[in-house]
Amino acid sequence: MARTVQTPTPEHQLYHEYSVEEDQQRTNVHYEQPPEFFYLFTGGEWNVYSCNLWDTATNDTESQEAKLDRTAELAGLKPGMRILDVGCGWAGPITYLSKTYGVSGVGLTLSPTQKKSADERIAKHGVDVDIKICHWQDYEDDQPFDAIVTDEVIVHFYDLGGFFKKAHSLLKPDGVMVNKELHHKHPKHAVLERGGEFVSQIYGDTGNYRTLSEELQLGYDAGFEMTVHHIPAWHYEKTIDRWQSNMYEHRERIKELLGDEGYKNWRIYLKLARRIQKNMTLDYVVGQKF
Numbered sequence: 001m002a003r004t005v006q007t008p009t010p011e012h013q014l015y016h017e018y019s020v021e022e023d024q025q026r027t028n029v030h031y032e033q034p035p036e037f038f039y040l041f042t043g044g045e046w047n048v049y050s051c052n053l054w055d056t057a058t059n060d061t062e063s064q065e066a067k068l069d070r071t072a073e074l075a076g077l078k079p080g081m082r083i084l085d086v087g088c089g090w091a092g093p094i095t096y097l098s099k100t101y102g103v104s105g106v107g108l109t110l111s112p113t114q115k116k117s118a119d120e121r122i123a124k125h126g127v128d129v130d131i132k133i134c135h136w137q138d139y140e141d142d143q144p145f146d147a148i149v150t151d152e153v154i155v156h157f158y159d160l161g162g163f164f165k166k167a168h169s170l171l172k173p174d175g176v177m178v179n180k181e182l183h184h185k186h187p188k189h190a191v192l193e194r195g196g197e198f199v200s201q202i203y204g205d206t207g208n209y210r211t212l213s214e215e216l217q218l219g220y221d222a223g224f225e226m227t228v229h230h231i232p233a234w235h236y237e238k239t240i241d242r243w244q245s246n247m248y249e250h251r252e253r254i255k256e257l258l259g260d261e262g263y264k265n266w267r268i269y270l271k272l273a274r275r276i277q278k279n280m281t282l283d284y285v286v287g288q289k290f
Helices: 020-031 035-042 060-075 092-101 112-125 160-170 194-202 212-222 233-249 251-279
Strands: 082-086 104-109 129-133 145-151 171-184 224-231 280-289
Touching: 035 112, 035 233, 035 251, 060 092, 060 145, 060 171, 060 233, 060 280, 082 092, 092 104, 092 112, 092 129, 092 145, 104 112, 112 129, 145 160, 160 171, 160 212, 160 280, 171 212, 194 251, 212 224, 212 280, 224 233, 233 251, 233 280, 251 280
Parallel strands: 082 104, 082 145, 104 129, 145 171
Antiparallel strands: 171 280, 224 280
16 A cells, blocks of 8 residues: 655744735744844854864954854955845944945845944944845845845745846846755754754744755856865854853843743744754855856
8 A cells, every 4th residue: 555645744844935014024024023022142243154174263352253254255356346145133243344344235134123233333333334124025226236145034025936046137147145054964854853843833833955966056056166174063053052151151031022922932943043053054155156
């Protein structure tokens, strides 16, 4: 007798396609939290909300800058260049890159709260950066970019192939796209267990993790020459351990900002994220336009 294969129910799956409007609403389930909360738990000068690099770093700021310097190296940043940071958060990364490497840029966010904080940071450091509330699908620009960067952001893009084509169209002829992202080691991990469902809900069910091979093929199809630079897992683990430590250190203030239940849920989320990443690789994927 043939075995019946059941299709996982929606709450057990990744890859949900939404309209631009719903995508923004769901994304902001996660990011429309008080910026002070994110600043307290990410720590450091630049409040980078993604895996940092710890080879020689001894604190949050050093680890954030080490990761951003690696991004700049892969993007080939030089003074006078223009960059696009898609999913720019509170503008810590693009502000640092602009200030350190003499570039100008545009940052895209879907969160009004993020934009307000980003604009304040940009004014503080006096950099040439413009933050826009705009979905990548809707973004157009009459000036091409030298580089486009994302940092653990493209996981939220259902139409990743469409994003790569958009990036290709926005870049100069010799432009570079740099994406840092987690990738499934096996397609089977796209079916979520209980812990994965909890993490997915924290992000408004906007997760679209892929295998590295799938991402590379989508990049090739969009007209990029793709290369990969692997990041050892211990950097991710140490980053999350630092976030957990920061949350505990500032637990009373965070509870005031999020409530006891909110504090508890974010602690659970970080513990689950640390465990789930063992089924994933973390990589810089660089696309050279040709």
